[in-house]
Amino acid sequence: AQSVTQPDIHITVSEGASLELRCNYSYGATPYLFWYVQSPGQGLQLLLKYFSGDTLVQGIKGFEAEFKRSQSSFNLRKPSVHWSDAAEYFCAQIYGNKLVFGAGTILRVKS
C-alpha cells in the first residue's frame, strides 16, 4: 500500500541552526513528491516539488530537498532557520490521481 512516512513528530531547533526534516516514500520508480508547510489554522502552502530531473530541488523561503532513490527518501533542508519557520511540514506523494500525505512534522524554533 502507498504510504509516506515522516519519522519525526516534533523537532526543535535553535534560530540560525540548520534543519533537516525526514521523509520516506513507498511507491514508484520515479515518484512525484512534494513538501508543504502549514501555519496553525491555515491551509497548506507548497514549498517545493520533485517530478524528475535534478535530484536537488530548490523551493521558496530558502528550503531545498534532495531526492535519493536508493534510500526512498526526500528530505527537506534549510541552512539557517528563522523563527517564522515554526509550523507543521508535510511530505506528500502522488499515487494515481491522489495525493498521499505523511503525518506531518511540527517544527519549533527556540531563540
Place this chain on the structure above:
Amino acid sequence: DGGITQSPKYLFRKEGQNVTLSCEQNLNHDAMYWYRQDPGQGLRLIYYSQIVNDFQKGDIAEGYSVSREKKESFPLTVTSAQKNPTAFYLCASSIQGRDIQYFGAGTRLSVL
C-alpha cells in the same frame, strides 16, 4: 486575485444535522479535492472530482457527500451519518489530476 475560497471559517453542527462546507476556485482548475485533517494524522482524502458532474470517493467517504455542478464549485456535505465530524476540512484544486494541488484556508467544524 486567483485562489481557493472556503467558507465559513468556523462551523458548528448540532446532533442529527447535515451541514455544507463551501469551496470555490477561480483558477480554472479541472480537479478539486476535499481532505479531513485530524491532529497527528496528516490529511486524508474524502472525495475528489476530476471533471464537472463526476466525482470519486477517497479513503474516508462514509458520512460525507459532494456535488460538482460547476467547474469552480465543489461543496462538501457532512451528513448526520458522520459520527465524528469534528475536524479541520481543507479543499484543494489542481489543473488536472497528478499535478500540484493548491489549498484553501480551511473550515473548522465542531459539534455542539
